[in-house]
Amino acid sequence: MSERFTGSFTQQEPIPEAGIAAALEVLRSGRLHRYNVAAGEAGEVALLEQEFAAFTGAKYCLAVASGGYALACALRAIGVGAGDRVLTNAFTLAPVPGAIASLGAVPVFVGVTEGLVIDLDDLVAKADQAEVLMLSHMRGHICDMDRLMAICTGAGITVIEDCAHTMGATWRGVASGRHGAVGCYSSQTYKHVNSGEGGFLVTDDEEVAARAVILSGSYMLYGRHLAAPGPEVFERVKYHTPNVSGRMDNLRAALLRPQLAALPEQVARWNARYRVIEEGLRDTPGLQLVTPLDEAEQVGSSLQFLLLDWSEAAIAEVLRRCAARGVELKWFGGAEPVAFTSRYDSWRYAACAPMPASDRVLKAIIDMRLPLTFSRVDCALIARIIRAEVGAVYQSLSPAP
Ligand SMILES: *Cc1c(COP(=O)(O)O)cnc(C)c1O
Numbered sequence: 435m436s437e438r439f440t441g442s443f444t445q446q447e448p449i450p451e452a453g454i455a456a457a458l459e460v461l462r463s464g465r466l467h468r469y470n471v472a473a474g475e476a477g478e479v480a481l482l483e484q485e486f487a488a489f490t491g492a493k494y495c496l497a498v499a500s501g502g503y504a505l506a507c508a509l510r511a512i513g514v515g516a517g518d519r520v521l522t523n524a525f526t527l528a529p530v531p532g533a534i535a536s537l538g539a540v541p542v543f544v545g546v547t548e549g550l551v552i553d554l555d556d557l558v559a560k561a562d563q564a565e566v567l568m569l570s571h572m573r574g575h576i577c578d579m580d581r582l583m584a585i586c587t588g589a590g591i592t593v594i595e596d597c598a599h600t601m602g603a604t605w606r607g608v609a610s611g612r613h614g615a616v617g618c619y620s621s622q623t624y625k626h627v628n629s630g631e632g633g634f635l636v637t638d639d640e641e642v643a644a645r646a647v648i649l650s651g652s653y654m655l656y657g658r659h660l661a662a663p664g665p666e667v668f669e670r671v672k673y674h675t676p677n678v679s680g681r682m683d684n685l686r687a688a689l690l691r692p693q694l695a696a697l698p699e700q701v702a703r704w705n706a707r708y709r710v711i712e713e714g715l716r717d718t719p720g721l722q723l724v725t726p727l728d729e730a731e732q733v734g735s736s737l738q739f740l741l742l743d744w745s746e747a748a749i750a751e752v753l754r755r756c757a758a759r760g761v762e763l764k765w766f767g768g769a770e771p772v773a774f775t776s777r778y779d780s781w782r783y784a785a786c787a788p789m790p791a792s793d794r795v796l797k798a799i800i801d802m803r804l805p806l807t808f809s810r811v812d813c814a815l816i817a818r819i820i821r822a823e824v825g826a827v828y829q830s831l832s833p834a835p
Pocket residue numbers: 500501502503526527529530570571572573596598599620621622631632633
């Protein structure tokens with residue numbers, strides 16, 4: 435009998451008891467709206483923003499309704515409007531080009547490397563096409579941020595970072611999201627902290643911060659924020675900034691505060707699991723691991739590998755065999771997207787010339803979620819199953835791909 439894995443790739447850990455207790459307090463108070471606070475009470479959202487600003491080292495933080503909202507809000511706050519072109523990754527998740535399109539702006543896709551990061555040579559080639567880059571650290575892979583920022587600074591490009599998969603990650607010790615003008619994060623269930631839905635944006639730019647607060651729907655109650663600029667900054671922007679409501683509420687913030695406090699520990703737990711699978715897959719013939727750059731401390735909340743230049747049929751066979759043994763892999767390269775879209779040619783509202791080098795990588799990406807409900811023993815088993823099935827299919831291929 436071959437071994438089988440029986441865990442669920444979509445089962446996250448429970449909300450910590452401290453978060454449940456704090457959420458019950460909010461429910462009992464009836465004050466769920468962030469600006470509905472009793473005399474002398476700061477409110478869970480304002481406190482969470484203060485804590486998230488401290489966690490990332492940012493001057494200002496705004497908590498919002500989703501990661502996708504944070505991205506669109508950041509674009510609006512830096513002045514992107516209809517018809518503007520915005521550079522972004524060819525390999526990311528649908529909310530990223532979606533945020534750009536939601537403003538009537540136009541995504542311009544930049545290629546992906548075998549390291550699953552933005553292709554900086556392609557970025558150089560396209561740098562004259564837009565004044566903004568929405569950089570997605572897709573699946574937690576961090577590109578050479580020093581070179582990226584040098585390119586963008588040189589070309590006058592403002593960078594917004596999509597850190598949906600890098601909350602808790604760093605580049606040379608600096609929090610992911612702190613290199614560009616604005617960093618955006620998600621607290622949706624499948625990210626690094628879980629409030630069902632939710633997001634953050636951080637920035638050091640006082641006008642961007644003030645505009646974001648007004649945009650999110652502060653109804654002139656911005657004085658209740660603890661991680662926002664002073665009233666004089668709001669005076670400059672408050673009559674010129676539309677309200678596009680997307681606030682976070684006190685219930686979600688209550689769930690998140692204990693999770694944020696525990697995040698560094700959780701990151702260590704993720705990375706321990708990631709390393710077990712990575713070691714288990716090392717030197718599997720036909721399988722290419724994705725190695726982070728030395729300067730990046732990533733969060734191994736998912737794992738990708740490449741089956742480069744494999745035929746579609748062979749990749750489909752690997753997925754079928756792994757699934758039969760309980761290991762749920764996602765193939766980002768399938769001709770038709772399954773469950774979610776993650777590649778530029780799936781977003782047909784944005785025209786794009788073919789990118790053959792990126793297509794070769796995109797076709798090869800196999801993705802696996804790594805929830806913390808998996809033990810390291812589970813991870814070792816998952817790696818054995820993948821190794822065996824990739825090996826079996828690879829051997830059966832003649833000639834080898
Ligand atoms: C999840 C995700 C987002 C935004 O997430 P929401 O579901 O809107 O909170 C943005 N970018 C990437 C790469 C994501 O995976």
